[in-house]
Amino acid sequence: MKKLQAPIVLILLLVTFTIESYAQKVITLKEAISLAQDNNTDLANAKLDLLIAQTQVSQAYSENLLPTLKLTSSYTRTFLKPVINIFGENIEFGSDNSISNKITLAEPIPVLGTPVFQGIRIAEYYEKLNEENLNSVSSNVIQQVTAAYYNVLFSKEVLEVNMEAMQNASDNYKVVEAQYNGGIATEFDFLRAKVNMENIAPSIDAAETNLKVSKLNLQQLIGMDGTQSIDVVGNLIYDSTEVYGSTDSLINNIVMNNVAVRQLQISNKINQELISVQEKSYLPELAVFGLYELTSSENDNTRIGDYQFFNSLSGGISLSWDLNLFRNSYEVQIKEIQARQTLETLQDTKRKLRTQAVSVILNMDDAKQRIITQKENVKLAERSLQLANYSFIDGVATQIDVLNSELTLSQTKLNYLQAIYDYLIAKSQLEELLAK
Template sequence: MLNLYNAISYVYMMIKKMFLDKILLLIVLLALFTNSVEAQDSSLSQDKDTLVLTIESAMKIALSESPIVKISEKEVVLKKEINKEAYAALFPDINLSGTYSRTIKKQTMAMQFGEETTTIQVGRDNTYNGGMIISLPIFAPALYKTINLTKTDIGLATEKARFSKLDLINQIKKAFYQLLLAQDSYSVLTRSYRQAEANFNIVNAKFIHGTVSEFDKIRAEVQMRNLKPSVVSAHNGVNLAKLQLKVLMGIDANYELVINGGLKEYEMEMFISKENNVYYNLSNNSDLKQLDLSNKLLQNTLKLQQTNFMPTLSASFNYLYMSMNDNFRISSYDWYPYSTFGLSLTIPLYKASNFNKLKQTKIQIQQLALNRLNLERQLNMKISSYLDSMNASSEQLMSNKESVAQAEKGRQIASKRYDVGKGTILELNDSELALTQAQLVYNQSIYDFLVAKADLELVLGE
């Protein structure tokens, strides 16, 4: 009994030792594998940065990095500086002035004393003038209207900057939705290709065993090979959509964009939008606002041109020193100060071109009013078109969703019929094609809705 017990204990210790050794070996291998994966991941991250995007983060990056937005913001800053320049004209101009003149031939004066005439030469060889000159506008209507003009110009530049942001957001949204559509289409075509490949493998195996004809094998292989170019084209479409989104966002092309989810996640948004019956107006439309500001700009220009018929009044003050000498010993010169204060009044009487300028500006105002009326009609037509497109996409969604479900069921039935020998390869291929088309049309309906909604938001200035 003791020997048997010792033998059992010995076997138990050997098994335990082997088990522990294997566990230790497994731990070491796992550690080495983890370090290797981490090293590969770090090397990949060094080669190309990955950026996980949502539509909100894409718009945020674009608004901060896009050169288009920065250019429009710089334009607003430029207009503000121009406005400050117009205000600066209200302040006095102060200048230091100095002149020197050399007399080549002195002026001769004649004086009559009885019957005798005496002539004398007046002046010195060298004349120096130097001092301070101050000028200040007192009443300058053109200056005041110019200030109002630059204020309106700032508003127009600000509105253009807002439109550039709205337009960029619109392009970002559509590029983002285009990328989702490209990814979903690629996913659908890839699944279809894999299913066609699996069908070919099954049919080929049956052909080898002699249970199906060579025609079925050929049809399955043709179906599989016909899908391959579509898969490659869809993959290229994904890359192109990513590149377009990168350009609009203003980021480097080396970034790898990752967008989780797909167009199906926006399905609920379509139902919510359909239930909300909102009255749409064009009060925030940027194009109309720009036309209104342009009209205000022309009105201010007209007022500015009318100031050409108004008088202007300005004041000036001079404080100068003068010295006249016949030599260049400047240290011994005597300097004599003198100062003046004056008012200058200018009253325009007649200038023919002023009347023509007024007529031109009035014609431009009339043209702008007609352009605004035409633009408003076009924008209302666009709103109706976008709303019709959104409603059509929403109504098609349920039908397309049901088509996908029916196509999936049809494919399953066709596959089972073919497996039991009651169906043909043509039925199986047709069911696969019908499912692929249904899924693509389903994704397209969501994409059409989102694009129309983005264009509607741009027109409404949201």
């Protein structure tokens, strides 16, 4: 019976591992971004907005360059005909039934007040505006997913640091317990070591909770539901070889080429075209037209099959002029004010982008310095704990020295992780600002 227990336990472990592996999806940062690009609602709506704008460009070409073709058919029944008395005799004019079919062809002439090409340019600008909006949403989604991914990595490594602290506290507790049982350590040292070990447990619980929450946040951003758990690949790593250019060049690049700036510049072009359209509304609109007409007028005593149809073809030039000039002047003023508003917003956006860029770059520089400092501090803290343990065993150091060294090591490791995390988040924000 005992011989069967080991294989059964092994099989159960393998089955459990297989089920957990199947239930958990392990993803890389690149995969997380790809999933978000496929599933994010804001990104999907931005793509649809762009599709609408592209369709409107085609519509603008059709409405402004292609002639308008219109078919009109009508049937008229005359119930009371006009009567004229001639020499005492009443004579009726007209017919009982009239049928009219008209085909009208009209084409605006792009001169004077006819805004043919302005309408097309406005539609094309709106398409570019939606392209930039898609770029903005896409870069924002990438930044959010990247930050959420790094948050999961950070939470995992914080949990590992707390687990290491628990292991160190447990090892120290065993040493103190042995010394206490042997009459070497005091009861105070024994109780202090035990309390220190148990005080780490809440930190582990909090770290586990933070890890679960960070994973749920990442799942939401990439469009996954909560039925399948996920895990991420990698560690928080600082690459000291990364170079983004000088501070001045980065700031100027962001201020001049950020997607928000590009959107406002396009909006300003749209405003200028709208002003041009309103200014041209003072002028008459010209169009050429053609008319083909097929008509028939018969009385009731004529069968439908015997109706005689007559056709005619004509053409000409039409002129329409809106003489309400006061209303047009107000429209021009409104468009000019809106254009000034856009320029004010553009200047304000550039100022805010400059401040944001400086802040992000300063945060990156600060994180770099902390990374360098804390990395060295971790080495020193590890050596300090090692010496404190040796000294305590030899009776040179006290239990307080060991506990202080353990606390210092844990805090230093957390500070190091926090510095790397802050750098990576600031880097993702800088990349969003620089996104093309």
